[in-house]
Amino acid sequence: MMLEVLFWTFVFGLTCVAEAGVMGDQCDWAGSGLTSSSERGVTPVYLRCREGSVSWVYPRGALRLLFRPPLPADEREFRVCVRVIRRPDPPDLFLEGRLNHTEASQRFPVRLFVEATQRLVPLYAPDDGNPKELRCFRSRKGRAALYVEAEPEEGTRRREAIFKYEARPLVRRHYDPATADCRPCSEAELELAFCTSDLVSRGVFVGAEQREDLDTTQLTMRVTKLIRATAHAGDDRKEVLQPAEEGDYFRYDVDNNIEGVRHRARRSHNVHAHVHVPAACGAAAGAGEFLVMARRRLGRYSLVCAPRIQQWVELVRRRNADGTAHCTLQH
Structure with a gap:
């Protein structure tokens, strides 16, 4: 006092x-x-x-x-x-051997x-x-x-x-990807999240850890296909995505245009990412592949939407067929 x-x-x-x-x-x-x-x-x-x-x-x-x-x-x-x-925060994307380094x-x-x-x-x-x-x-x-x-x-x-x-x-009158709650995303929200997120990736959740310091659940995702990952200061992407033998990774600019450079990662050194969910949501690692969309908040990736890949593929097929998508949807 x-x-x-x-x-x-x-x-x-x-x-x-x-x-x-x-x-x-x-x-x-x-x-x-x-x-x-x-x-x-x-x-x-x-x-x-x-x-x-x-x-x-x-x-x-x-x-x-x-x-x-x-x-x-x-x-x-x-x-x-x-x-x-x-x-210092760990890099957004990292090799398996450097988890939480x-x-x-x-x-x-x-x-x-x-x-x-x-x-x-x-x-x-x-x-x-x-x-x-x-x-x-x-x-x-x-x-x-x-x-x-x-x-x-x-x-x-x-x-x-x-x-x-x-x-x-304090009052939200429209969908805001930065403050999305625990409920599943609607189709319109999925499309908006895909077009605006900092991280868009197919992946499998392989671990979950309660982060008391951040009041979040930290989900560890093994990347199966990287669609977009916008860089930020201090993120050494070159170390993560080195040319190798197995597993294709496609990188996109923030405007969703293909760079035209194909990267590969060794199967024995899979690329991973940490994605955070509010602790109140009770998230946990689960079976199956997801399309993960996250936005960088306060220095770390915060989950916006994560539909199962089958649900996303069907949505992409319908949206691309009728030409109503706000950006080029991929899966």
Whole structure:
């Protein structure tokens, strides 16, 4: 409680002398505490997208993050979820021998507070005893602000606070692949998900693991045919899809046009992927082949739709025959 009171006094009592620093006005923000001349400075950062990331190297002082996602005029209130990154994520696609190959988790060097009426509400602290990397809060009167307070410096070693955020309206009036629930997808939703997902792949689920830190079930899928996998920073796709002898893999651009390059993967080193489902859905690995469609959320693939391959093949046949598909459907 004393820490919260002191921090509130620090932020609001010294507003007139707080440093502005570099302001963000975009989806992502990256900065360094070394550019601050005071450990009591507050840097305002304006995040005007529905999702993005914040990277703060050598954190000093504090950041004040103001979330202003683009929303329809009649959808004023929204929910923000923040995922602190305590260790680098594994690649989206990986060989069987590298399942969950990640570095050891590091202590997160900042504390997070949600701005409420005349007070700050703790959201995350490295020693709060809560293992969850994902923390969420709601806007108030169409506004949401998050204070990021650096922990005291410990020598000159490099420290970096990285987290991803996502802001979504509280009221959904149409199908949104990014926030799909546990129910099966309709045919219209399947088609939309195929055309817009970051990952589209045929595969077999070979394992399931409860991820308490993310409040999800992590499904491990063995890829049988890769249709689309959009790249992101740090994803070394070349290591995964090396030319070899068995098993064809076809890669597509995000607009669903064939690149014209055929890749193969050795049968003894099958390509796998992790796909996350909300823990409340009770998902588990099952027999049979599926057409898996997932969207990258907060750094990891989140499942949107996964029909059995027989159901999908029939839908593709009908949609391609009547010419009503929004994009070129494949199976």
